[in-house]
Amino acid sequence: MTVTYLGAATLLFDDGETRFLVDPYLSRIALKDLVFRRVQTDTSRVDALLGGAWAGGLDAVLVTHSHFDHVLDVGYIAHNAGAEVFGSESTRQICLGSRVANERIHVVQDGTRARLGEFDILFVAAAHSPMRWFMDDLGKTVDTPLPPPQHIVRYREGGSFHLLIRHNGQSIYVNPSASDLDQVPDSIRADVVFLGMGVMSRQGKEFHQDHYQYSVARLMPSMVIPIHWDNYCLPDPKALDLIPASISRTADWFSEVITWTQQDGIAFVIVPGGRSISLFSRGP
Numbered sequence: 370m371t372v373t374y375l376g377a378a379t380l381l382f383d384d385g386e387t388r389f390l391v392d393p394y395l396s397r398i399a400l401k402d403l404v405f406r407r408v409q410t411d412t413s414r415v416d417a418l419l420g421g422a423w424a425g426g427l428d429a430v431l432v433t434h435s436h437f438d439h440v441l442d443v444g445y446i447a448h449n450a451g452a453e454v455f456g457s458e459s460t461r462q463i464c465l466g467s468r469v470a471n472e473r474i475h476v477v478q479d480g481t482r483a484r485l486g487e488f489d490i491l492f493v494a495a496a497h498s499p500m501r502w503f504m505d506d507l508g509k510t511v512d513t514p515l516p517p518p519q520h521i522v523r524y525r526e527g528g529s530f531h532l533l534i535r536h537n538g539q540s541i542y543v544n545p546s547a548s549d550l551d552q553v554p555d556s557i558r559a560d561v562v563f564l565g566m567g568v569m570s571r572q573g574k575e576f577h578q579d580h581y582q583y584s585v586a587r588l589m590p591s592m593v594i595p596i597h598w599d600n601y602c603l604p605d606p607k608a609l610d611l612i613p614a615s616i617s618r619t620a621d622w623f624s625e626v627i628t629w630t631q632q633d634g635i636a637f638v639i640v641p642g643g644r645s646i647s648l649f650s651r652g653p
């Protein structure tokens with residue numbers, strides 16, 4: 370199985386039979402447009418980046434919450450690929466606004482399981498990481514179809530999920546938004562954790578340590594792969610740069626996680642933008 374990292378929290382899973390995306394945000398709209406304009410999918414950019422995935426067929430798109438940097442491109446991609454969508458009711462409304470057929474949209478709850486080929490996916494409700502007061506929309510929902518273009522504040526969080534993805538006896542945990550894991554059952558274990566890094570660095574050290582315990586240590590993985598660490602206002606997901614230090618001290622949070630994973634004997638593997646990592650392949 371390969372997993373390709375395409376910037377922000379965008380992951381493409383492919384086992385040769387089944388292909389699905391998690392939280393695709395490939396439009397990577399410039400900061401001035403995010404602030405001052407209503408935004409929509411940059412279709413030429415998405416087409417260019419997903420060339421291989423389109424050609425091979427895309428079975429599904431999984432959406433962990435409906436902030437713009439996780440959901441903006443889902444409608445365009447799902448509509449054009451004829452892919453199934455799994456996400457919250459808010460995600461359903463956003464997709465309806467992009468003409469995705471209602472019967473292809475599957476609204477998930479805590480504990481919903483989805484089967485995609487050999488992939489078995491569990492949706493786990495989890496709190497989004499704290500947001501700054503002027504952007505705090507946690508728990509707020511999108512209640513009517515949302516046709517693009519829209520200002521980014523219209524893409525309300527709508528509840529957050531993590532994903533436990535099982536495949537041939539192995540398991541992958543995707544925690545895309547550095548969120549709090551208080552609600553996640555203690556019984557969950559994962560071989561690989563994809564860990565959202567971005568906004569964590571605005572929190573204090575104690576929060577970081579708790580977060581590491583919840584989101585990495587108690588899952589007992591052998592590998593942690595950071596995601597959502599890049600400045601997604603830069604256009605090319607194949608040339609990622611860190612979120613500017615003035616916004617988020619992501620480099621400090623990297624240092625802490627690298628230190629703690631080393632202490633715990635866990636590999637910390639950075640997958641560059643546009644590159645794939647092969648997981649669980651059986652050696653010769």
Ligand SMILES: [Zn+2]
Pocket residue numbers: 434436497526546
């Ligand atoms: Zn978010």
